[in-house]
Amino acid sequence: MAILQLIVNGVLLGGVLALSALGFNIIFGVMRVVNLAHGDILVLAALVCAVAYGQWHVNPLLLLPVTIVGGFAIGACIQRYLLRRLPAEIASGEASSLTLTFGLSYFFMGAGLWVFGGEFRSVPYLTSAFQLGPISVPQARLLAFVAAVVLAALLGLYLRTTRMGRAIRATSMNLDGALACGIDIETVRTFSFGLGSAVAAASGTLLSYIYTFNPQGGTAFTISAFAVIAIGGLGNYTGALLGALILGLAQSFTSFYAGSTLADAAPYVLFIIVILLAPNGLLGRRTT
Amino acid sequence: MTLVLRGAAGALLAVALIAPLGVNGYYLNLLYQTVLFVALAYGWNIISGYAGYFSFGQIAFFGIGAYATGLTIMSFQGNWFVGSLLGGLLCGIIAVPIGFVMLRLRGPFFSLGMLGLAMTVRALVSSTPQLGGGTGLFLPPGATLLPVYYWTLAIALAAFAITWWINHSAFGLQLQAIREDETIAGTLGVPQTRVKVTAFVLSAMIPGFAGGGYAWFLTFIEPTSAFSSRIDLQTIVMAVLGGVGTLWGPLVGSILMTQVSEALWAQFPQAYLMIFGGLLVALLILLPRGIVPAIASRLPPARAARERSGETGMVTAQMVSHE
Numbered sequence: 277m278a279i280l281q282l283i284v285n286g287v288l289l290g291g292v293l294a295l296s297a298l299g300f301n302i303i304f305g306v307m308r309v310v311n312l313a314h315g316d317i318l319v320l321a322a323l324v325c326a327v328a329y330g331q332w333h334v335n336p337l338l339l340l341p342v343t344i345v346g347g348f349a350i351g352a353c354i355q356r357y358l359l360r361r362l363p364a365e366i367a368s369g370e371a372s373s374l375t376l377t378f379g380l381s382y383f384f385m386g387a388g389l390w391v392f393g394g395e396f397r398s399v400p401y402l403t404s405a406f407q408l409g410p411i412s413v414p415q416a417r418l419l420a421f422v423a424a425v426v427l428a429a430l431l432g433l434y435l436r437t438t439r440m441g442r443a444i445r446a447t448s449m450n451l452d453g454a455l456a457c458g459i460d461i462e463t464v465r466t467f468s469f470g471l472g473s474a475v476a477a478a479s480g481t482l483l484s485y486i487y488t489f490n491p492q493g494g495t496a497f498t499i500s501a502f503a504v505i506a507i508g509g510l511g512n513y514t515g516a517l518l519g520a521l522i523l524g525l526a527q528s529f530t531s532f533y534a535g536s537t538l539a540d541a542a543p544y545v546l547f548i549i550v551i552l553l554a555p556n557g558l559l560g561r562r563t564t
Numbered sequence: 565m566t567l568v569l570r571g572a573a574g575a576l577l578a579v580a581l582i583a584p585l586g587v588n589g590y591y592l593n594l595l596y597q598t599v600l601f602v603a604l605a606y607g608w609n610i611i612s613g614y615a616g617y618f619s620f621g622q623i624a625f626f627g628i629g630a631y632a633t634g635l636t637i638m639s640f641q642g643n644w645f646v647g648s649l650l651g652g653l654l655c656g657i658i659a660v661p662i663g664f665v666m667l668r669l670r671g672p673f674f675s676l677g678m679l680g681l682a683m684t685v686r687a688l689v690s691s692t693p694q695l696g697g698g699t700g701l702f703l704p705p706g707a708t709l710l711p712v713y714y715w716t717l718a719i720a721l722a723a724f725a726i727t728w729w730i731n732h733s734a735f736g737l738q739l740q741a742i743r744e745d746e747t748i749a750g751t752l753g754v755p756q757t758r759v760k761v762t763a764f765v766l767s768a769m770i771p772g773f774a775g776g777g778y779a780w781f782l783t784f785i786e787p788t789s790a791f792s793s794r795i796d797l798q799t800i801v802m803a804v805l806g807g808v809g810t811l812w813g814p815l816v817g818s819i820l821m822t823q824v825s826e827a828l829w830a831q832f833p834q835a836y837l838m839i840f841g842g843l844l845v846a847l848l849i850l851l852p853r854g855i856v857p858a859i860a861s862r863l864p865p866a867r868a869a870r871e872r873s874g875e876t877g878m879v880t881a882q883m884v885s886h887e
Contacts, residue, residue: 310672312620312679361849371618372848374672375804378620378679379844382797386838492793499680537691544680551669551677 281411282528288414290524291421292482295428296497297504297516299475303351304505305448306468308370309359312377314476315497316384317347321480322489323388326397329484336399336484337423343477351473354380355466381494388491398488416485424482431475432513444468476501500527500543506550522546569812576819577721584713592709596781598822599717600774604799605806605814606723607770612800613809614730615763616743617667621678623796624685625655625768629775630790631689634701637780644707645715648776655772656765663764667757670746686791700786703779712777719777723770724815731811739763743809794836798825801844807854816855 296318303311321343325336358380362372402419405412435441447454447464455461480497483489504523508515523543531539580599584592604626612618629651636647666677690698730736738759741749750756779785798821806817829836851858 310676312676358845358849363849363852370671371612371616372852374618374675375800376845376848378675378800379797379841379848382793382837382841383845384841385793386835386841390835390838495679495683499676499683502676535691537687541684541687544684547677547680548665551665 286525286528288417288421290521292424294517294520295424296479297501299472300501301505302468303472309373313380316381316494317473317476318480318497319489319494321477322484323392325481325484326399329399336481340481343481344474347477348470348474352466352470355469385491396488396490399484420482420485496540503543503547596713599720601818601822603720603723603774605803605818606727607767608799609803609814611763611767614739618675619678620675621682622771623791624682626771626775627791628655629772630779630785633776633779634785637703644780651776652769652773656769659765659768663761667760686787690787703783707780707783712781716777719773797840804847807856810856813854813856
């Protein structure tokens with residue numbers, strides 16, 4: 277029965293990880309930038325929720341609009357005021373955008389340490405569980421899962437039906453083609469970075485129901501977002517859901533059998549296995 | 565210019581050799597931090613600057629070196645110096661398989677992979693009771709900084725010598741050809757995997773050796789200090805400041821920044837990572853090539869070309885003529 281229970285926990289966690297990975301994927305798809313600050317934005321949002329809950333007992337779900345807008349603003353500013361200013365003539369353009377997000381990751385981690393301190397925080401909300409026969413479904417996890425599914429569906433709808441959403445998808449598919457169609461690439465980039473960060477902040481808000489957070493935990497979430505994408509195949513949304521499911525299960529099982537420290541390593545180990553078995557799948561959508 | 569540079573380097577070396585004998589603890593510590601970061605920045609520069617594979621996880625090797633030394637002292641009653649040697653060699657050995665796997669990844673995926681490696685090694689060490697777990701290992705007290713300083717200075721000199729060799733050898737040209745365009749380098753007959761893995765191993769051994777001295781100097785190692793985010797970030801900031809992929813950049817960057825960073829770390833430990841993260845972002849935008857190339861490009865053209873030859877452009881053509 278323990279196994280069934282772990283599967284339920286893993287699936288519920290996977291839903292939220294999938295949302296986080298979607299945000300990471302939008303930014304990578306449009307700009308070919310791996311956002312190393314992804315996890316740190318996620319963690320900052322979660323910490324804001326934890327502090328707000330501690331102070332005023334605000335349900336994190338009510339804070340979603342705040343964290344989404346905040347995440348969007350941060351992301352749009354990163355693209356518009358920092359990444360865009362990187363000198364174009366430098367040969368290693370890819371490396372400098374990457375190093376920039378690496379610096380930002382520490383900037384956010386340091387800001388988090390400065391503002392919130394280093395201690396772990398959590399949201400002890402809805403700590404009870406529904407009993408389904410022998411399986412208990414933790415209410416907080418279920419709520420986070422449902423909210424993540426709703427948000428992911430809204431995001432998918434947005435990318436498919438709106439003008440900006442279609443421009444984002446077009447730019448991801450083919451930059452030159454998008455330019456030829458008269459798409460304003462700079463606006464699309466700013467918007468995508470904003471959207472990707474907003475999704476990161478939203479998943480942090482939802483994960484605050486599940487995990488305890490401190491400002492230094494961001495890297496693990498960046499890796500997990502990337503592992504989900506890598507397992508599922510870059511740019512493949514159905515694949516990302518599958519990847520998130522696998523990762524959620526892996527984390528739920530390792531944390532039960534091997535402890536939570538090693539569970540943090542699970543996404544990484546999966547990532548390495550994928551590299552070894554399917555390196556081409558990983559590099560499939562890399563531009564030259 | 566070359567003469568001035570040689571003179572300056574000679575004077576610097578003389579200071580590095582003699583000064584520690586006549587200064588008090590505070591300045592000795594500062595000197596130690598400087599040579600430590602010179603060594604680490606040169607180590608990072610080999611794989612990231614010359615091969616173009618930006619690694620954000622070299623701190624993993626530093627930590628492994630530190631723990632190897634801790635273990636040598638605690639479990640085998642060994643000497644810290646022996647531990648440090650073993651740590652560096654261990655890093656060189658494990659870097660071979662790690663390099664084979666990691667260097668199959670290109671660009672950002674390699675960087676992310678290395679970031680994850682550092683995180684995972686730290687998690688593994690934290691959950692291994694034989695290594696002290698999250699609490700760490702207390703080494704016997706009695707460490708004196710002077711031998712650690714000279715050992716780290718030797719590592720820094722070796723790292724500089726390796727970089728000099730890279731700048732003046734076919735191997736170095738092969739590395740830079742890989743950085744410019746790996747596919748073309750391959751068609752020109754560069755044995756990519758061998759060259760990349762060699763560079764990776766060199767880049768891993770330098771922090772591996774240096775970590776041992778650091779552990780002995782601290783007399784206490786735990787995952788957060790051995791796999792320190794601060795050291796990782798600071799190394800990269802220094803290399804970027806001086807000039808990534810240049811012979812003199814890591815030296816200039818480390819010497820300029822160590823004192824500043826020590827002062828900041830002492831004054832604002834809480835905001836330190838934020839300041840340095842922001843500094844890295846600012847450097848990339850305002851001084852993207854670093855100090856050394858910025859100065860070299862202002863020299864008279866012929867010399868500037870020679871100074872720059874190791875840095876951008878035409879590496880592949882140069883390599884063809886070299887062979």
